[in-house]
Amino acid sequence: MNIAVLGAGAWGTALAAQAALRHRVLLWGRDAAQLAQMAASRRNQRYLPDIELPASLGFEADLGRCLSAVGEEGLVVIATPMASLRAMLQQMPPQARVLWLCKGFEAETGLLGHEVAQALRPGAPSGVLSGPSFAEEVARGQPTALVAASLDAALGEAMVQAFHSDSLRVYTSADPVGVEVGGAVKNVLAIATGLCDGLAQSGAAGAPGLNARAALVTRGLAEMTRLGVALGARPDTFMGLSGLGDLVLTATGHLSRNRKVGLLLAEGLPLDRILAELGHVAEGVYSARTVCRRAAELGVDMPISQAVVAVLEGQLTPPQAVARLMAREAKAEQLV
Ligand SMILES: NC(=O)c1ccc[n+]([C@@H]2O[C@H](COP(=O)([O-])OP(=O)(O)OC[C@H]3O[C@@H](n4cnc5c(N)ncnc54)[C@H](O)[C@@H]3O)[C@@H](O)[C@H]2O)c1
Numbered sequence: 001m002n003i004a005v006l007g008a009g010a011w012g013t014a015l016a017a018q019a020a021l022r023h024r025v026l027l028w029g030r031d032a033a034q035l036a037q038m039a040a041s042r043r044n045q046r047y048l049p050d051i052e053l054p055a056s057l058g059f060e061a062d063l064g065r066c067l068s069a070v071g072e073e074g075l076v077v078i079a080t081p082m083a084s085l086r087a088m089l090q091q092m093p094p095q096a097r098v099l100w101l102c103k104g105f106e107a108e109t110g111l112l113g114h115e116v117a118q119a120l121r122p123g124a125p126s127g128v129l130s131g132p133s134f135a136e137e138v139a140r141g142q143p144t145a146l147v148a149a150s151l152d153a154a155l156g157e158a159m160v161q162a163f164h165s166d167s168l169r170v171y172t173s174a175d176p177v178g179v180e181v182g183g184a185v186k187n188v189l190a191i192a193t194g195l196c197d198g199l200a201q202s203g204a205a206g207a208p209g210l211n212a213r214a215a216l217v218t219r220g221l222a223e224m225t226r227l228g229v230a231l232g233a234r235p236d237t238f239m240g241l242s243g244l245g246d247l248v249l250t251a252t253g254h255l256s257r258n259r260k261v262g263l264l265l266a267e268g269l270p271l272d273r274i275l276a277e278l279g280h281v282a283e284g285v286y287s288a289r290t291v292c293r294r295a296a297e298l299g300v301d302m303p304i305s306q307a308v309v310a311v312l313e314g315q316l317t318p319p320q321a322v323a324r325l326m327a328r329e330a331k332a333e334q335l336v
């Protein structure tokens with residue numbers, strides 16, 4: 001299969017490298033000098049410095065040439081952050097089979113990826129690949145399971161054909177809404193567990209600990225499910241890889257950028273400095289307000305996400321956010 005991966009950050013590079021072991025893959029990035037350096041050194045020095053890229057992976061700095069090489073039978077994989085999805089979709093040929101990897105809500109419009117695609121390319125086949133997957137592990141060929149969601153069953157199967165391998169299991173789903181809500185909300189919740197674990201490390205009396213983290217994951221899953229169902233998702237999708245699976249990974253895994261944002265905020269570092277030093281996108285920072293805005297429009301209660309927004313905006317300190325969550329009224333435990 002011919003595959004074009006558009007975006008040479010950590011995740012685009014990792015998936016392109018894996019797919020290139022079995023398919024003809026071209027990696028495109030907006031920085032031609034970076035691509036040339038990658039082609040020469042077989043490394044992505046900026047985003048995945050420790051990974052040797054396969055000799056079979058091709059590089060193309062010209063987007064038009066990259067897309068022509070794929071043709072209508074191949075796959076175009078958009079691997080940029082959510083903020084650039086719209087601009088990338090606008091450049092896609094009408095018949096191209098397109099999927100994206102980004103996890104978030106578009107900040108300005110509050111739309112999920114499939115809603116942006118529907119607005120720009122109505123009726124064109126599109127899909128999203130999501131699930132618990134740190135780029136570094138995928139690039140090293142460590143076992144990983146993903147979910148390929150599309151309303152177009154043929155595209156779902158093409159996504160499996162493109163990425164399923166001995167180290168990558170790719171499941172299909174016909175619920176892009178649920179898969180995208182899971183991927184977006186887990187990033188916000190990972191900031192919450194990072195905040196919690198950062199406070200735990202302080203050792204202060206009454207600071208949250210492991211019990212609190214488990215509560216955040218569980219009640220966070222309830223929040224995510226409520227929002228997803230209100231947006232038309234199937235509730236069981238949130239028990240799957242893109243819901244519970246990615247939440248557990250990102251909320252507890254030390255490789256998560258979103259979790260790291262929370263940890264550093266709890267240490268008292270200012271957000272702008274954290275983001276400047278991170279060197280990678282942390283989508284939860286940009287999606288948190290949008291998650292809360294869409295939830296409010298639908299009358300969905302998302303107290304953990306609201307607490308994250310309050311901390312990101314400097315309205316609450318991390319300990320105040322914990323206190324606010326603990327002060328909520330007692331209620332019956334319900335997932336949806
Ligand atoms: N890194 C992971 O482990 C991982 C795993 C699954 C999903 N994701 C998701 O994939 C998306 C990308 O993440 P990442 O880790 O690769 O980010 P990253 O910060 O490592 O790299 C982002 C890349 O996108 C490029 N980019 C940004 N805007 C662009 C534009 N307009 N045109 C072309 N390129 C552009 C940047 O130059 C950079 O190469 C995010 O939504 C993230 O949540 C990441």
Ligand SMILES: O=P(O)(O)OC[C@H](O)CO
Pocket residue numbers: 103131132133134135187190246249250255256257258259281282283
């Ligand atoms: O590093 P994060 O927090 O952006 O998470 C990366 C992936 O989304 C994990 O599945």
